[in-house]
Amino acid sequence: MANAEKWVLTVTAQTPTNIAVIKYWGKGDEDLILPINDSISVTLDPDHLCTTTSVAVSPAFTHDRMWLNGKEVSLSGGRFQNCLREVRSCANDVEDEKEGVLKSLKGLGDLHVHMCPTIDFPTAAGLASSAAGLACLVFSLAKLMNVKEDHSRLSAIARQGSGSACRSLYGGFVNGSFLKEENGSDSIAVQLADEKHWDDLVIIIAVVSSRQKETSSTSGMRETVETSMLLQHRAKEVVPERIIQMEEAIKNRDFPAFARLTCADSNQFHAVCLDTLPPIFYMNDTSHRIISCVEKWNCSEGTPQVAYTFDAGPKCRINFTQTEKLLPNFFKGCSFHFPPNSDTDLNSYVIGDQTILQDAGIKDLKDIEALSTPPETKENLSAQKYRGDVSYFICTKPGRGPAVVNDESRSLINPEFGLPK
Ligand code: DP6
Known part of the structure; x- marks a missing residue:
């Protein structure tokens, strides 16, 4: 990809938080974040509680950067790095059309990213903001990099950020399943029923x-x-x-x-x-x-x-x-x-x-x-x-899973420079 091309590609997504009704507590493997037991959660309506994340990729970026609620934070944590590496490994070329010009963007997984997560509810509520935050990051990066893998693969990636995050990839009622593979590839979230199944809860x-x-x-x-x-x-x-x-x-x-x-x-x-x-x-x-x-x-x-x-x-x-x-x-x-x-x-x-x-x-x-x-x-x-x-x-009430926000005015990243607005 020619470095002279200073294009910036952005995606914004919203992801709900979830609360466990059967709790996950304890890991068998700390690095892979393999829970020692299955858990079941209810996803909460993102209209009331969610996180919004804008991500950008560009050949102009010199390193990966993140601004949490508008403030730049260090990306040294192993969990973020694991999630980033895994999403990048699934990246695909993308066609992007802006101002009538169709561009084929290749090698997205090799470029640096800028990430702007925001928690849209009071963190004082003590809710699993890390769950929604990590899930949102993985989901938005996956959309940005045209990842074709389904939500179950994304849930396994989000799990490496936080055990409860894997469940926020789905709406409704979700099982965070811990299965047998030592590498955790089958420790994924599975949707049991969508949010409409029990809408008077x-x-x-x-x-x-x-x-x-x-x-x-x-x-x-x-x-x-x-x-x-x-x-x-x-x-x-x-x-x-x-x-x-x-x-x-x-x-x-x-x-x-x-x-x-x-x-x-x-x-x-x-x-x-x-x-x-x-x-x-x-x-x-x-x-x-x-x-x-x-x-x-x-x-x-x-x-x-x-x-x-x-x-x-x-x-x-x-x-x-x-x-x-x-x-x-x-x-x-x-x-x-x-x-x-x-x-x-x-x-x-x-x-x-x-x-x-x-x-x-x-x-x-x-x-x-x-x-x-x-x-x-x-x-x-x-x-x-x-x-x-x-x-x-x-x-x-129970709510839907993650979704891309198409309204550009709600993006947290300036589309020209790829920096927080
Ligand atoms: C009590 O997912 O926050 O909310 O995997 O270390 O990031 P890490 O822990 P985390 O633990 C959640 C614990 C819980 C129960 C649950 O949500 O299942």
Whole structure:
């Protein structure tokens, strides 16, 4: 390719985040990021939570560069390098038409790239931003380099960036499968059902206020693998059975089974964290209160209507509920127990799909203050309020997988120079 040609080719893509209902915790191989057990996740609606990445390739670039949320960061990390190398190895020539001139661009895999990932949701939410970020990077680079391989190959590449990232290559309900090959080529994500399969599933994320210092999932799971005997039992005996049951629950849209498995798996994940030496505490008092509220609510309803799951960030606490009729009441219960601080406005207390507010008859903060004792407290359980303990809620639902953004005005890279806008 003639170096005099200073063309810049760009692609922008959006990728959702996901939350695991059967958790991945522990690697068999740290470099290849081979999980020790399968996991199952739900992809969240990218209209509410996603990452956007613009990437560019050009013969004019002198080295690979990345700007995360607009700020240049080092690319020395092995995980990024592995993903980049793998995508490059699958690159194909591309035909590009700009201003009516058709150009055949060859050898894209040998050129340097510029990458501009942005996380479009508050990182304080503690959601798996690395999962969505890595998946988005792999997906957008693959589009840029005209990679013909399917999403399962891309998921194996994204897995080498972050174990949970492989699941963000698909929408809906996804299994991050760990199979047999030592090189990890068959450790890929598989879509179990798309997002339309169970579209009355509602996901509420309670972002808990916390100043707790975080143990990263990478180092946390390493310590668990080294010290917890419970983890071995979990990976060999418990998870394989749960995966089969969870796949069945999803296939049949069996919410009580889905809820029981989700809560049990979240609790066992935190039990293996406690079984680690030194123990890892991801949940705090507010998390425990949320669990207790959900358990009491389900008990008063007679069958599980809500599920909770908590990941490895101290600030991320996630609930599911299903029945549209019950949702407004459940949400009223949440806002009764965890009302916002007086300096919070309603639009920052509930983000994402705000219809939940109208359905619950909440028009302003006064309506929250006026809420009466929620139903699960009938049996004389605590009616106590924990003001400000939940900073805000994000309401969302299962969503689609990654997509290219064709609207050039949304690109984060200047198409002329290949630098951040
Ligand atoms: C608790 O995928 O963040 O969210 O592979 O080291 O990058 P690395 O870890 P990561 O771990 C996610 C752990 C989890 C469970 C899950 O998402 O399955």
